[in-house]
Amino acid sequence: xxxxxxxxxxxxxxxxSDLESPDLGKKSxxxxxxxRKKIANIILPFIxxxxxxxxxxxxxxxxxxxxxxxTEKSRSTSSLSKNQSPNSQETLLKTKxxxxxxxxxxxxKKANLREAYLWxxxxxxxxxxxxxxxxxxxxxxxxxxxxxxxxxxxxxxxxYANLTGANLSNADxxxxxxxxxxxKxxQLPNAILRQADLRQSNLESANLKSANLLTANLSTANLKxxxLESANLxxxxxxxxxxxxxxxxNAILIEANLTKANLGNAMLNRANLTNANLSEAVLWLxxLESANLESANLExxxxxYAKLNKANLNQAQLxxxxxxxASLEDTDLQKxxxxxxxxxxxxLLGAYxxxxxLxxxxxxxxxxxxxxxxxxxxKxxxxxxxxxxxxxxxxxDLEGANLRDVQLKGATMPKGKMYIxxxx
Numbered sequence: 001x002x003x004x005x006x007x008x009x010x011x012x013x014x015x016x017s018d019l020e021s022p023d024l025g026k027k028s029x030x031x032x033x034x035x036r037k038k039i040a041n042i043i044l045p046f047i048x049x050x051x052x053x054x055x056x057x058x059x060x061x062x063x064x065x066x067x068x069x070x071t072e073k074s075r076s077t078s079s080l081s082k083n084q085s086p087n088s089q090e091t092l093l094k095t096k097x098x099x100x101x102x103x104x105x106x107x108x109k110k111a112n113l114r115e116a117y118l119w120x121x122x123x124x125x126x127x128x129x130x131x132x133x134x135x136x137x138x139x140x141x142x143x144x145x146x147x148x149x150x151x152x153x154x155x156x157x158x159x160y161a162n163l164t165g166a167n168l169s170n171a172d173x174x175x176x177x178x179x180x181x182x183x184k185x186x187q188l189p190n191a192i193l194r195q196a197d198l199r200q201s202n203l204e205s206a207n208l209k210s211a212n213l214l215t216a217n218l219s220t221a222n223l224k225x226x227x228l229e230s231a232n233l234x235x236x237x238x239x240x241x242x243x244x245x246x247x248x249x250n251a252i253l254i255e256a257n258l259t260k261a262n263l264g265n266a267m268l269n270r271a272n273l274t275n276a277n278l279s280e281a282v283l284w285l286x287x288l289e290s291a292n293l294e295s296a297n298l299e300x301x302x303x304x305y306a307k308l309n310k311a312n313l314n315q316a317q318l319x320x321x322x323x324x325x326a327s328l329e330d331t332d333l334q335k336x337x338x339x340x341x342x343x344x345x346x347x348l349l350g351a352y353x354x355x356x357x358l359x360x361x362x363x364x365x366x367x368x369x370x371x372x373x374x375x376x377x378x379k380x381x382x383x384x385x386x387x388x389x390x391x392x393x394x395x396x397d398l399e400g401a402n403l404r405d406v407q408l409k410g411a412t413m414p415k416g417k418m419y420i421x422x423x424x
Contacts, residue, residue: 092116104142114152174212219257 089106092098096116104124111131120140128143132152139157144164153173160180167187174194181201189209198218207227215235222242230250238258245265255275264284272292279299286306297317305325312332320340327347337357345365357377365385373388375395382402390410398414408419 092118 088098088101088103089108092101092103092108092113093111096113098121099117099119100121102122103126104122106123106126108123108131109127109129111128113136114132114134116133116136118136118138118141120142121138122142123146124142125145125147126143127147128151129147130150131148133156134152134154136153136156138161139159140161141158142162143166144162146163146166148171149167149169151168151171153168153171153176155175155177156173157177158181159177161178161182163181163183163186165185165187166183168191169187170190171188172192173196174192176193176196178196178198178201181198183206184202184204186203186206188211189207191208191211193216194212194214196213196216198216198221201218201221203218203226204222204224205226206223208231209227210230211228211232213231213233213236215237216233217237218241219237219239220241221238223246224242224244226243226246228246228248228251231248231252233251233253233256236253236256238256238261240259241261243261243263243266246263247267248271249267249269251268251271253271253273253276256273256277258273258276258278258281260280260282261278262282263286264282266283266286268286268288268291270290270292271288273296274292274294275296276293277297278293278301279297281298281301283301283303283306286303288306288308288311291308291311293316294312294314295316296313298313298321299317299319300321301318302322303326304322305327306323307327308331309327309329310331311328313336314332315335316333316337318336318338318341321338321342323341323343323346325345326343328351329347329349330351331348332352333356334352334354335356336353338361339357339359341358341361343361343363343366346363346367348366348368348371350370351368351372353371353373353376355375355377356373358373358381359377359379360381361378362382363386364382366383366387368386368388368391370390371388372392373396374392376393376397378396378398378401380400381398383406384402384404385406387407388411389407391408392412393414394412394416396414409421411419413419
């Protein structure tokens with residue numbers, strides 16, 4: 001066998017430059033090769049850098065997307081576990097702890113949740129009828145539309161809770177904390193709220209018929225248009241409370257504090273306000289017919305155009321009170337202190353004012369026909385244009401009183417003599 005000659009392989013008479021170009025069929029030009037090398041040397045590094053940048057950008061975007069997906073998944077899981085856990089109700093019944101959990105429309109009727117921790121829990125439209133929530137922590141909880149009839153909420157903490165439209169009929173809320181709670185349109189007939197803290201609470205249009213609010217604190221609360229017929233508010237604190245257009249007919253307000261309260265257009269017919277403090281209260285156009293205000297403090301109260309027919313104001317304090325245009329027909333004002341009171345054009349027809357203090361009172365144009373003013377103090381009173389026909393002024397003190405244009409026909413004068421009209 002013949003062996004290849006290595007010398008023949010490496011000592012070819014032809015050089016690479018002598019070979020024909022496979023593409024052009026011509027010999028390669030050295031200048032062209034040099035140009036191509038330079039271009040390649042420029043482009044290749046650029047392509048390498050660009051590729052690296054693209055790879056880095058893709059990696060960064062993938063990392064961001066992955067992180068975003070993990071965050072969304074974490075939030076979703078957290079939300080599900082916190083607000084949509086199907087075991088929330090079971091957990092609550094077992095541990096009595098379920099803060100911020102979602103229990104809307106839950107069936108917790110007659111559940112024993114005494115001392116339960118339900119801070120900011122969502123119990124909207126939940127059934128808590130006859131449930132025991134005594135001493136429960138429900139601060140900031142949502143109980144809008146919840147059924148809490150006959151429930152036990154004594155000493156429960158419901159501070160700033162949302163109870164809008166909730167049904168709390170016959171519920172026991174004695175000594176409960178309802179500070180800043182929203183009870184707008186809530187149903188509370190016959191509810192027990194004795195000594196409850198309702199400061200700054202919203203009870204607008206709430207139904208509190210026959211509710212027990214004995215010594216409850218309702219200062220600065222909003223009770224506008226609230227239904228409080230026959231409610232027990234004995235000794236209750238209603239200072240600066242808004243009771244505009246509220247219905248308080250037959251309500252018991254003995255010794256209640258209504259200082260600076262707004263009772264404009266309120267209905268207080270037959271209400272018992274014995275010894276109540278109504279100093280500086282606003283009672284414009286209020287209805288107080290047959291109300292009991294015996295010994296009540298109405299100093300500087302605004303009773304303009306109020307209806308007080310047949311009311312009992314025996315020994316009431318009405319110093320500097322505004323009673324302009326008020327109706328006090330057949331009202332008992334015996335021994336009442338009306339010093340400096342403004343009674344312009346007031347209707348005092350047949351009123352009982354025996355021993356009343358009307359010193360410096362303004363009775364201009366007032367109707368006092370048939371009124372009993374025996375032994376009344378009318379020193380420096382302004383009676384110009386007042387109608388005192390048939391009035392009893394026996395023993396009254398009229399020193400310094402302005403009696404200009406006063407009608408006195410048939411009136412019994414201070415010395416017991418009947419006034420006879422000079423024109424007859």
